[in-house]
Amino acid sequence: MNQAIHMHEGYLEYISEERIAGWAARIGDLNPVEVQILVNDKVLGQVSANIMRQDLRDSGKGNGVHAFNFYFPKPIKDFFRPERIQVRIRGTGHVLAKTAELIDVLEAVDSAVPETAAQSTSAKGAAESAAGDIAFGILSAATTATPTPGQGAFLGIQNRKLFGWAVLEAERTEIFVTVDGKVLGEANAAGSQTLKDVGPTMALHGFEIPVPKTLATGVERKIAIYDAANGTRIRSNPEKLLFPKTDDRPATATATAPARALDPLAEIARARQAPIPQARDTASNIKPAPAPAIAPHRANRLAVVAWDMAHNPVGRAFLLADLATENQAVELIGPTFAFYGGRIWPPIANTTIAMQSFPATDMQSLVAGAVELASKVKCDAVIVGKPRLSSLLIGALIRHFNDCPMIVDIDDHELSFVQNRTPASFEELVKGIEADPAKSNVPYNDLWTRFCETLVSEADSIIVSNVALRHKFGGMIVRHARDERSFNPSLYDRTKTRTEFGYTDTDRVVLFLGTPRAHKGIFQLADALEKLNDPRLALCVIGTVTDKRILARFAAYKKARIKLHPDQPWERLPELVNMADQVAILQDPSHPIAEFQIPAKLTDSLALDVPVLATVVPPLRDLAFADVFEPIDSPADVEPALARLAESAPRGTAIGRGREAFLTEFSYGVNRARLDLALAQAKQSRKPDLPKFESLFRLLEQQTDIQLPRLTNAPPRLDRRAPMLATDKPRDLIFLWKQNDSDIYGRRSDMIAKYLLKTGRVRRVIHLDAPLSAADLERQAAQSDGDSAHQGNLVYVNTVRRILKTADTPSFLRRTYLYRSGARPERALGRDLPTRDGYPDFIRKVMKELDTREAPLLWVCPVVFDYQAVADIVRPVAIVADIIDDQRTFPGDSESHRQRVAGSYATILQEADAVFCNCNPVRDAFADLRPDISVVPNGAELLPDFPGAGKPPELANFPRPIIGYVGNLRDRVDYDLVEAVARKYPDGTVVLIGSAHGQPEVPKLAARCPNIKLLGVRPYEEAQRIMRGFDVAMMPHLKTEQSDRMNPLKLYVYFSVGVPIVTTEVANIGDLAPYVNVAQDSASFLAAIADVLAGTGKQVTEEARQTILGALSWESRVAEIWQHLVKAI
């Protein structure tokens, strides 16, 4: 035990009612330790001592990542009693000592406590004590004496409002408050409404100013009050204030307890009845005895994520981390994939930058490691190095856990490295995973990388390494920089290095650094040298050649002076470059990598003032323009360029063009400034929501069973929406239908939209069908070609009308988003089609077109996968979900699709203000997701009579009796029963109206029974007209799990038309069962038809029918829905 104690160190530096802070470490170990917080010897909680503190680092405490901060679940009384609270390093018995300063403070608090009302026990007393707590200390001047002009104070921040008071000269009251010198806001210090009961000072001189979310970062800031009339600064305490993070404390504190959000030190000071000292971040200010050099300094913290720490892509991330270390406390993090070696890439393994990594092999280990690592990282900003799955996943998690901006760094076009260079949409990704789950378990496979490119647009800011990438992705350029202090030609002895490698002053050395390969233009150089045959020119290749064919090719040169050297230590890089007279960077311009990549050796050469010969590829275009290097436009340019080199004077010591360009463009100084700027910009341009990342997280959850946080940042429902009143003026209704068959069958969704509009409570209906790809639209038309029983043609026609806006009426707008089928540009209906990802833009456009001032209602018939994106853009006053059926039970869907469907139901039902469905089984099926679903069954239309309605021409030539069925001919239809009906009435006709797509047995059935007539898909009104000519309308449905969760609408339609009805006994027909013929089996079904035809079946009088219809009509259903809705919102 003693041994364990000696191996650890740390101090408890701060205690308040609300939190405890300090640092703890294992001596000589960079890994963070866990500490346990004990209250009255019982473990209250545990926290990792893994917060980076520059002061600890500066004083030699490992890498500085050893601080901890623990918020008590509820305020701790008597926290000042030393024996009350202890902190122990987990598993060691090492209890942290308190600093001398902390002991002083606690003792002072202890002695002052009896004078506070903190020990009041009754509920009333507690409330009074809270109020008194505010007045105590800070308001002491106001309560014990009259505050004098020029005095003021800050009470603290509560519910994102800063409270304080100020008394100005000449009874003025207008003030402004600055935070870190910048104006937070103006206010009238004439009494705070919220805190008027706290005391007379707050009632007379109080003010409150909203605090923007951007300041709620948990950072201590300088704060001051000024007289707005003349800028005189008001003497106020404290001069610094901790601006708590939005989520640091619950926003449930009452107005009588705003001091809870004050800096805890101010609370102690109030309790001490002493003048308020400058509030400080005590965790870094109170110095533990063994580390006296700790300075009260808190640097910004930055996390840089590499997608793999085990191989060279980490190089760029390391560079950014290194760049940032001067102004930030930086941590380099990422997985080490076993595939790439499983250990930190050797060139960076021994650097001083703090690093955290975890081993990963597959998706499971990546996601698990990412969640664990990200939850530990504390930072003010995160940079994602390269848009790959692992880095983006970790970056987005860190962004979420720290509420900080995420910057994506792009230094290559990642798709240059994969076979298919087009980005993959989310749908393509899902399909790919379903097609090959094993392959998609590899986080760095091509499909993931292709998808990740689409996530770049959700970064808060983008940085790129060259102009070609900026042209593609936008963002700020942060070059492949080098530290001007070490990459300085004056530091190296050029002659000595040249001598070492066998070159004299008269030689002109062309350096090739790196693994020689044909596509790098190495043989262009060799060929040119061979032709020139100039002994002064020498090609120096530094890089081990492992390919024997390359070696053989080099050996074939007889005149060219070529020397091959093995790999050299990384540290020698500047020295080696410095010996050269020219560095050649020849690339194949047609190679996809060359299209977007700048080789780092360009920077190295410029830094050391070595002239560069380079192929002009897009990433170098701006540099060619600035004459930074000698451009090679074609292989023929190489020879003359080398000939000029042979004749050139030796390199002088004066600063040349290369070094100048380096200092102004590629140096650490310049690029650090750019990086800082990008970080600052990112903080100002936070994206409110990350819908694509949200989809990704849900997908990864399904794949790995590891829970990932929700990233939607939508404000809570009550904040977003005002209550809706029965007396509200009409609003627009955005209606999301899950399919593309609206206005064809007179479905429930069509009816609800139609009758809601009729109520006059809805101003306009904007009806949105599911997004559709051009290929799918064409497929609809193609499939229905020559097949009248296929709905495709009607879908096609309707969709085209919706796209061309010819289906609109002034109050009913119909839209469908048509997108391109793949990544390639595509035109349809005379317009360029956007990609699937452009749907949110389409919704924005629709909203703009609507020009609506009132927040609309959002009506959604799940499952609608785009619901979230639409809701976030529409910002509805209320969300209503109407469940038509249960898609989770649909046969034939893959498991991943089923999970996606279930996820979508969960989201919609949780967010909706009111949820409806058409029958009890559906309500029961979703009760676990939403217990308060209201059942409103389907309805019937009150149809006007019109002449000739009973003699539709379509039926004129069919022998009677005509027994008909209208509805989709799906697997819920009992085709055996249909056939039995047809066979029983061989001289009559069985008419089937509806889509038979995907049901090959339907045409076969019609072929077997010539008296079965397929009339194909008919639009709703047409179908209504035809069914009036039926002698019997039948519903031969099977009883299945699916039909158990349906309220068959066709029954209502039959009833509204007024034809006799025979149906099988399926679920959810209770409304109409008393008025129709319900058959328990096939025999009774046939018997019921016979009864109806004989005039003995169940049939209601026209008068009774009208009465029943009144009760079951869509008008009454929609009125019922509206009542529920107003009650719910």
Next chain:
Amino acid sequence: MNIAPKQAGRAGVESKQSVAVCPICQGTNFSPAPNGRMSRRGLAPRCMSCKSLERDRAGRSLMEALRDRELFKTFKLLQFGNDRIVAKGWFRESETSVFGSIGAHNPMAIDRPNESFDCVVSSHVITKVEDHRAAVREIARLLSRRGLAFLSYPLPGLRTVTSDWGFPDPKQSGNFRILGEDFEPALVELASGTRIAAVKAIDPVTKDADLVYLMTKDFSWMRKLISLRLDARFLDAA
């Protein structure tokens, strides 16, 4: 050397920036700055019409925002240099002193009475004089009680500590020093009697920001900064 890439690059730059308009001359064509320098965001910064750079346009935009047309018509301007942060036509009268030219004022000791100018513009001057502290004191001395002074210097805020090498280094554009953040408290001290705000001025063409110090003895200018919601930080000089 083949100049094709250069032509292509220029054409590209111009077309990309076609919507940007120079607030000084309304020019719309921009080229790289001397030595091929591009803006921090990598855009071509030099107006091909009035030759203005980022700092000129950022300063002009700021002063345009603050300008009270009627009041400025009663103002007397002292401007160090030929930059176009303000237009002489805005003022009742003006004096221009181009540092280093014959007859120019010595910025460290200007032969003019106290509070004799209502607007003083010193852009990238104080780093070029031997004693920058004296130059700041002079600006504060010359500024009238109702006036406004505009002070800027290269790369403010990019380094924490001032680097002063004591001679006008030609490699550093003739500067004696590069001022760091540590100069801000000194500025407050040197310009006692004035209020100072550090304002982030934005060049509308490149969107690059330049830090500018506005000095005044009349608090209403600071109020205007507040009402315009500019990104301003007050250096306490009361």
